[in-house]
Amino acid sequence: MKRHNNIPLITLRKMLRTMFTIRRFEEKIIQLYPQQEMKTPVHLYLGQEAIAAGVCLNLEKKDYIFSNHRNHGHCIAKGMDLKIIMAELYGKQTGCSRGKGGSMHLVDIKNGIMGTSAIVGAAMPIAIGAALASQMKNDKRVSVVFFGDGAVDEGAFHESLNFAALKRLPAIFICENNFYATNSPLLARQPADNIFQRAKPYLIKGLRVDGNDIIKVYKSAKDAIESARRGNGPALIEYRTYRYKQHVGTRYDHEVGYRPKEELDTWIKNCPIKRFKNFLLKNNLISLDEIERIQACIDREIEEAVVFAKNSRFPGKDELLEDVY
Amino acid sequence: MSWEKVYTEKSDFEKACKAAGKKLRGLTYREAIREALLLTMKRDNSVFIMGEGVDDSSGIFGTTTGLNRIFGSDRVFDTPIAENTMTGIALGAAISGMKPIIVHMRMDFLLLAMDQIVNHISKWSYMFGGKLKAPLVIRSIIGRGWGSAGQHSQSLQALFLHIPGLKVVMPATPYDAKGLLIASIEDKAPVIFIEHRLLYEHIGYVPKNRYSVPIGKGAIRKVGRDVTVVGISHMAFESLKAAEILKKEGFDIEVIDIRSIKPLDDELIFKSVKKTGRLVIADTGWITGGVAAEISARVAGSVFKYLKAPVLRVCCPDCPTPASPVLEKNFYPGAREIASAVKKICKR
Numbered sequence: 001m002k003r004h005n006n007i008p009l010i011t012l013r014k015m016l017r018t019m020f021t022i023r024r025f026e027e028k029i030i031q032l033y034p035q036q037e038m039k040t041p042v043h044l045y046l047g048q049e050a051i052a053a054g055v056c057l058n059l060e061k062k063d064y065i066f067s068n069h070r071n072h073g074h075c076i077a078k079g080m081d082l083k084i085i086m087a088e089l090y091g092k093q094t095g096c097s098r099g100k101g102g103s104m105h106l107v108d109i110k111n112g113i114m115g116t117s118a119i120v121g122a123a124m125p126i127a128i129g130a131a132l133a134s135q136m137k138n139d140k141r142v143s144v145v146f147f148g149d150g151a152v153d154e155g156a157f158h159e160s161l162n163f164a165a166l167k168r169l170p171a172i173f174i175c176e177n178n179f180y181a182t183n184s185p186l187l188a189r190q191p192a193d194n195i196f197q198r199a200k201p202y203l204i205k206g207l208r209v210d211g212n213d214i215i216k217v218y219k220s221a222k223d224a225i226e227s228a229r230r231g232n233g234p235a236l237i238e239y240r241t242y243r244y245k246q247h248v249g250t251r252y253d254h255e256v257g258y259r260p261k262e263e264l265d266t267w268i269k270n271c272p273i274k275r276f277k278n279f280l281l282k283n284n285l286i287s288l289d290e291i292e293r294i295q296a297c298i299d300r301e302i303e304e305a306v307v308f309a310k311n312s313r314f315p316g317k318d319e320l321l322e323d324v325y
Numbered sequence: 326m327s328w329e330k331v332y333t334e335k336s337d338f339e340k341a342c343k344a345a346g347k348k349l350r351g352l353t354y355r356e357a358i359r360e361a362l363l364l365t366m367k368r369d370n371s372v373f374i375m376g377e378g379v380d381d382s383s384g385i386f387g388t389t390t391g392l393n394r395i396f397g398s399d400r401v402f403d404t405p406i407a408e409n410t411m412t413g414i415a416l417g418a419a420i421s422g423m424k425p426i427i428v429h430m431r432m433d434f435l436l437l438a439m440d441q442i443v444n445h446i447s448k449w450s451y452m453f454g455g456k457l458k459a460p461l462v463i464r465s466i467i468g469r470g471w472g473s474a475g476q477h478s479q480s481l482q483a484l485f486l487h488i489p490g491l492k493v494v495m496p497a498t499p500y501d502a503k504g505l506l507i508a509s510i511e512d513k514a515p516v517i518f519i520e521h522r523l524l525y526e527h528i529g530y531v532p533k534n535r536y537s538v539p540i541g542k543g544a545i546r547k548v549g550r551d552v553t554v555v556g557i558s559h560m561a562f563e564s565l566k567a568a569e570i571l572k573k574e575g576f577d578i579e580v581i582d583i584r585s586i587k588p589l590d591d592e593l594i595f596k597s598v599k600k601t602g603r604l605v606i607a608d609t610g611w612i613t614g615g616v617a618a619e620i621s622a623r624v625a626g627s628v629f630k631y632l633k634a635p636v637l638r639v640c641c642p643d644c645p646t647p648a649s650p651v652l653e654k655n656f657y658p659g660a661r662e663i664a665s666a667v668k669k670i671c672k673r
Contacts, residue, residue: 095454097452097454098456099454101453105452115420115452115453117444122413124410125412126416128414129414129416129418129421131417132414132417133423143417155410159410159411160410163414325492
């Protein structure tokens with residue numbers, strides 16, 4: 001089998017495909033949002049795609065992921081059907097949460113997506129609870145939780161690291177450090193830019209990795225996940241990255257004034273997809289034709305998801321009081 | 326002798342059994358809870374207990390004593406003092422196929438876990454279109470007296486009554502403590518199970534077998550015709566004491582032990598109010614925005630025309646719990662206050 005840097009070619013292509021899917025899916029949201037048929041607040045993942053793709057490609061279907069308000073990328077990378085995500089964004093009955101969750105609350109049990117929370121930091125306890133269940137049942141599943149640098153401000157982060165370390169749970173803490181919690185810069189909230197070092201007092205592995213380099217993301221996550229699966233306990237990985245768009249919504253926000261245009265431009269130059277595409281081309285691991293074919297295929301899939309969502313029915317009024325228990 | 330009858334002294338229970346010519350097994354409320362845990366854990370490997378101090382020798386007022394030795398430290402374990410995260414862990418375990426029981430020794434500590442309870446546990450079914458279920462039990466303990474003051478005394482059931490997606494049960498007898506705990510563990514919804522410290526020593530008939538008491542069903546503890554008194558948790562017991570006082574003065578009250586406050590057994594209350602035309606509600610919590618207020622509103626909304634007098638609430642006044650015994654005495658209502666509320670709306 002053809003390999004590069006010990007990664008099978010098929011995996012490298014999956015990386016590209018997954019990142020493309022996330023990017024194109026959200027670009028489609030941006031395109032359709034002004035129609036105002038998608039009535040749900042969207043927290044776009046543009047710019048951070050390498051993390052979801054690089055981490056999730058190491059996971060088995062049965063493994064759990066837990067995510068936050070910026071969840072589209074994680075769910076797509078874990079294998080969720082675009083149709084049921086799109087339908088959920090459109091508030092349709094065929095959406096993954098039957099129109100009761102919206103963008104921030106996606107679920108797909110068969111792919112191990114056990115519900116995403118829009119309360120900062122709050123998915124960590126739930127994730128390690130799932131890891132505790134795996135440990136009790138010895139079912140060899142790993143729980144991965146994605147959160148931002150803002151979540152590191154929360155007590156739940158520290159409490160969760162503490163318990164996961166105490167019980168050596170198969171839980172991986174993935175911090176996507178995009179340097180802003182809504183509009184608050186990291187150093188206005190934390191005494192130092194050292195998230196990965198928070199692992200140290202809990203005696204677990206803490207790493208800092210370039211989150212826009214999917215190969216590095218993939219390899220670091222692979223080590224951590226394999227180690228956790230073998231029963232060696234949790235790890236904290238800080239991936240440094242950047243979100244292109246505003247905290248919530250489809251626009252750029254540099255004109256608001258909390259982060260400079262030059263900063264955005266620098267990060268856009270550092271686009272994880274562009275970087276990886278160039279890398280594959282340079283190493284003759286893919287051709288431009290193949291890239292185009294992949295993109296066309298993804299775009300078709302996204303278009304089908306839109307048609308599915310738009311054509312699906314809304315939940316009936318009688319469904320309002322269903323599912324409370 | 327019916328199982329509803331509860332005694333504060335073991336000797337009284339034994340005397341009553343003898344008088345009735347029956348040999349019944351008496352168990353205290355605390356023993357009943359322990360038995361429910363024991364029987365359920367024996368039967369179902371997915372049930373486990375965690376909480377601060379669940380495996381120490383005092384065993385949460387004796388309700389978990391020795392269970393760690395029987396089931397091992399994987400299934401009965403102490404936790405860090407991290408209420409919110411531990412409660413979230415219970416949710417994570419519940420959606421992953423386990424049936425966790427998390428114990429918060431005092432209800433005041435539940436306030437630290439409100440994010441997980443209100444934003445997560447209560448919504449994990451609805452927010453995901455019913456695809457996930459969170460079958461977990463949060464055991465929490467309320468009490469009164471002994472200078473516990475503001476942060477070790479609160480009866481906060483009304484906070485949970487307000488939240489869709491939760492069930493809230495408050496057993497008042499040993500029989501119900503066992504049966505409702507078994508039902509709570511088996512329920513696919515998250516249940517807040519609220520125990521009252523003053524009830525732990527109460528003794529009553531508790532069958533040996535595994536049985537459950539349906540959540541959302543109240544019980545009539547004493548049939549009467551003049552006034553309906555709805556008692557919640559320990560106040561159900563105080564209501565029965567009030568019935569004794571009132572009997573001597575010629576008042577015949579009907580006492581309902583509501584047992585669950587969410588779902589609430591409206592029908593039982595309505596039926597009784599239709600008969601008596603008068604209602605007093607006695608709760609262990611504060612008066613404003615409390616369970617009694619909710620019951621009053623439901624009665625006013627559905628059976629108003631049967632009411633012959635204003636509905637009165639016997640609850641704690643709107644101040645934090647004081648420490649001094651003198652102040653405490655005036656803070657906590659009991660049988661006397663229930664009796665005077667009854668007399669006030671009966672005006673003969």
